[in-house]
Every structure is written in structure tokens, then in C-alpha cells.
Amino acid sequence: MAANVRSFEAIKKERFKDENCPTPTSEEQMKVEESVEQLFDLFSKIVEIDLDAPTLLRLHHATFLKKSLTYLPNAYQCLDASRPWLCYWILHSLELLDETLATEDISKIVQFLGKCQCPEGGFAGGPGQFPHLAPTYAAVNALCTLGTEEAYSIIDREQLQKFLWSVRSPDGAFMMHPGGEVDIRGVYCALAVARLVNIYTDALFDNSASWIISCQTYEGGFSGSPGMEAHGGYAFCGLAALSLLGKEQLCDMKSFLRWIVNRQMRFEGGFQGRTNKLVDGCYSFWQGGAFPLLHRILMQEDGNAVSMERWLFHQEALQEYVLICCQNSSGGLVDKPTKPRDIYHTCYTLSGLSVAQHFVHGKANIVGNRNNELALIHPVYNIGLEAALNALQYFQRLHIPQRQPS
């Protein structure tokens, strides 16, 4: 058996037990475990021949991503209002794989994202659409990933700040777009771009911390809006937003920690988004990515007890799930076995894999082939660590617009 993987004989005891009370939840769970077990069994045969297994199919993924950068099939029509997202998912994945782009290609992407920027500030889902916080976050992340002077300077920071004011509500929450829905994604996206391009002001985020805290549930995670169920994507938004505000201490960290460690699936090794839901590769980042943030917070509160070797989740098990269960053999990664590949899952499974491979200061813990190692990420923004530091440094030099609410 290759080093660093769990014993697949030993984890058979981790299969779900329905205690003679089958319900839709337990039946679906057992079905997923069945498909995962088949892949684990297959893998244990492969690893007898290939001691390096599991291997990240770098070349296949890079080919899939590079093709997607220029051409997407008709089925992506439903993402026609998310084109900056498509750019970000692809660019970030390529960055994780250490793939570089030609200078002229970088410039083309910058110009395209420039076409998605709105005269009233912020970015839209595509050229000519209305500005929206989610594609704004994606576009800023994509541009910072590209990291050229042209990429940085295409962002109209004055107008972007004006747009953020236009979607802020007095309670500190943010609408996704003027007239759009309010949820915790809004405040995270707004804070991430504001911090990254240095247009943050205290006034813009007045009350935001207490609004975010009102989304922490009795389970410990964060929900999309007050009263709702704790959820992986929203939990990341909540914790990352509090980090960006420097107000992590307002969070009930003990219950947050308990909730999030319990989202890792004992058999599959990947994460689920909510209690009693199914594993999904994308939560490798949404849940896994919260651990570096948690580590930093716990270091301040409980430094001596915190491990100096590992995050507080099972890093090997997550790597196994991504590498064994989420790779499409023709490139691209998936939610769970039997699901089709897509760019979103490719981005977030790889991002989670990078977190699982690296501890503080890039200390590596690689499952399988040594070449599986991905680039480091900045866990608050989920762009490459170097890209994030470069962008922060670049925008730090610029003057902060001091617009007030109109």
C-alpha cells in the first residue's frame, strides 16, 4: 500500500449504519458510499502495481481548462450570466496546476473582463449585463490572478466603491445587485474585493460584522440569511468575511469548529455541505478552505494546544477523495462519482486539494505522486498566495476613495 493513504480494509467499518431505520437520507448516503467504495477497491488494485498512485491527471485537467478558456459547449448557456466566474474558475485552476499563459493571452483575457465592467461600477455576468457582486468578485479575483499592470489598472476602483455603496443595506448586509437578493455571499464578495483593491472603508462595512454573526446557527456554522440552516458555502463566506473585518472574535468559535470538523465524511474523506447531506467535491474548498482561517484564529486564542503540523481536518482523507473519486479520466473534476465534470467543481476540488496538501508556510503533505503538489492559495480570497500578496502590495500604494453614501 502506498504511503500516506488510509487502509481501505480498515475504513470499511466507517460505512454508514442505518440502525434499522432507513430513511431517504440514509438510502442516498449508502448509495454514494457504494459508488465510492467501488473506486476505493479499484484503487487498491491499481496501487499494487503503481506505487505512486493516486496521480493527479495534471495534463488532462490543464488541457480541459485551456480548451474551456476559449470555447465552451452549448450546455454552458445557463452560465451566460457568469462569464467572469468561468474566467476565474479556469485561471485559478491553471494557476494551481502551475500552468502559465502567454503574455498576449493574458492581455486578451484582461480586455474581455474589461468588457464585463460596467460604467456604473462593478462587473456584470457578461458584456452589457447589469453589475452584480458575484461576477465582481470573480472578475477581481481573475484579474489579480493574471496580476499584470494592465490587469490591475483596468479595475475602476472609484466606480467599484460607488457600486458597493449602491448594494449596501443599512443593516450591514449586501444585495447581490440593485434590486437583487440579500445573503451572506454579498458581504463576503464586497469585503473581498474591497480589501484586495484597497477601497475598504469602515463606513462601507458599518454593522456588517453583527449581521454576519446573526447568520451563525445553533449548529455552529453560518447560514445564507438569519434563521436558515448552516451550510458550507455560506460558512466559508461568514468566516472569511469576519476575518476580512478583523472581527473573528465575535464568532462562537467552539461551535463553529465542532460543526465544520463534523462535515468531513468518515468513509468518503471529502466534505458534505450540511448535516446529513451528501459529500460533494466542491466543499473540499468551502469547508476545507476554512481550516487555515480557523488555525490562525485558534493560534491567538489557544496557541499552545494547536497542532504545528496539521490543520484540524484529515488532510490525507480529503486528498484521497479528490484524487480517487473526483477526477474525470479525460480531464476536469467532479462533485462525486458518476457526476459530469465541470469547471466549477474543477476549481474548488483543486483549491481544496491545495489546502489539504499544505500546512502553514507551505509545509507539504502530499498523498500519492510527488508531482501531485499544487500551488499555494491565499485562503481568504482563494487566489494564488503569490497573486494575492502581489495584488495587495500593488493596490496598497493607491489612494483609498472616500465616497460617502449618496
Place this chain on the structure above:
Amino acid sequence: MAEAGSSSEELCDETNWVFYKYRVEWKDVTPVPQDDGPYPIVAIAYSEKFQDIYDYFRAVLKSCEKSERALQLTKDALDLNPANYTVWQYRREILKHLNKDLIPELHYVKEVIEDNPKNYQVWHHRRVIVEWLQDPSYELSFTKTVLSQDSKNYHAWQHRQWVIRTFKLFENELQYVDHLLEDDIRNNSAWNQRYFVINNTTGFKPDVVEQELAFTLEKIKKVTNNESAWNYLRGVLLHHSGGLSQVQNVRKVCEELYSSGNRSPLLLAFLVDICEENIERADGDKADSLHQAVQLCDMLANEYDTIRREYWNYIARSLTQRVNGSEEEASGSTKTDLNC
């Protein structure tokens, strides 16, 4: 979002479809092609129909036309991409401008939601229409229908909570939750809704807490490894002055389960927290509670919950340091006293 598979447009009556560019009633409008600039990136292979409809949508948006035909056009555009928030937003502007009857709109968005139940924009549109109508009378039955297809649909729950809270429709909600929990005791969304209802109605007053504890303990006894129930139990106990450790019936169930040989990681985790409370209590035997807690953490890390070994090892270290640290502090202060 599936890569394979056909979009719904192919299944429609393609043979009868007339492109906007061939429609007489639209010949006064010049279509506006999408401006991707000289280098289209992430270029989607739009169908001809998609391109045609959106060329006209852009034209209408540009001229700010708010007409019946523009309203119909938004419907065609949304049919091909219900996630286009710009089209929804503009559709709302047209509805307002034409002062349209909103009941048909409610029926329309119902159909779109039934085809796209996990889409932010469609649910938001419904919420705005209900807000404009100030009429929530269809919402509970509608969300119930959607939840009957997927009882954990987040959007449906979010809409339902908004309606219930805004229009004070809490009355029969606990019954509905009970019904869902009977179908699936592991449905965490239903447990969360239970908390939501109680929190916003009676509140967790002492008698309600007792009633909820009894309810939850029964469910735990039935399925001991159901995290939803254990989490709810902790949620209820947040409102009990006895915490986790000082509530008789909770303790009793935990002890019974443990002595019957149950080693559910959720039970053991709860016992760890009971020990932690005992450590915190001034009158407790700190050393004994710590010993028990560490033993439980070891069991969890090495046998019953190995996937969380890092966490359990951390909890054990953290509790140990808290006890030892406070002892050092105590001895430190004694020393200071002597020095004085």
C-alpha cells in the same frame, strides 16, 4: 449544470419557432449583438435561437423599451437562461411600468421554479412578486410542493422562512415539520425549521425547553447516530441554565446509551462536552473530569471517530492545558500572596 445533455430549447417546438429577426412586428428594432470585444474569452457555443433572442433583448434594454412585446421577449430569454438576473430585473421593471396583473406572473414563476428549483434568480423573483402583491396565500402550499420533490432544497426553505416571518404564518408550521421528520428523521432542514419556528414564536421558555428535550431524546434513542438530533439537542440546551451536564433526563439518556455499549461518536462527543463543563465548574473535581475527557478523546481519535483524530487530539490538549494552566495560575497567586 451538466456538460452533457440537451438544453430544454431543443425539446421545444423548434419547427414552429420564428426567429425575432424574421418577425414583422419586430422589424422596427435593430438587434444588438453581444460585444465581447476583439477577443472573446470563455465563448459559449450559443444556439442560433439564443443569439437571436438575446440580440433583441440587448436592443430593448438599450432603448429602454417597456412594452408587452418586450415582456414576452424576456420570457423567451429566461426560457433559455433562467439564471440571467439582468433579464429578470428588467422584466420586473416592465411589469411595474405596464402595471401588470401579478397573479399570472406568480403562476409563470411557479412553472419556472418547478423546472429550476435550485436557482437564486427565480426564487428572488417570486419573493418580489409576493412582496408587491402583499399576498402570501399560495406560498406555503407552493413551497410544500417543491419540498416534496427535495425536502432539503435550500432556496425553497429560505423562501418559506421569509414568507412565514414576513406574514406571520407560524401557526401550522410545527405540524409540517413533524410530518417531515416522520418521513425522514435525518432531515436536517426540518430540524432547523423546528428551531426557527420555536425561536420566533414561544421562544425557548423553560416549559418549551422541557418539551423539546423530551421530543429530541426520544428521537436520539431511536437513531443514536443522527447528528441532526444531537445538534438540535445542543441548540435547545443553549437555552437551559443547566447546560449540557446538569439536565437530569439528558444525562440519564446519555448514561443509559453508554452503559448499553453504544459508542456513537456523537454520544462520546457529547460526553466530552459534559466533562468540559464539569472542568469549568468551580465545585467539580477538575482532575477527574479531565481524565475522563482525555480518555474519551483518545477513544474518538483512535477508534470511533478516526477521521477527526486531529480535532480530538486538539480538544484533549486544549482541556489539559486549561486545567494545568489554571493550576499553575492558582499556585502562582499563592506564591504572590506569600511574598506579600
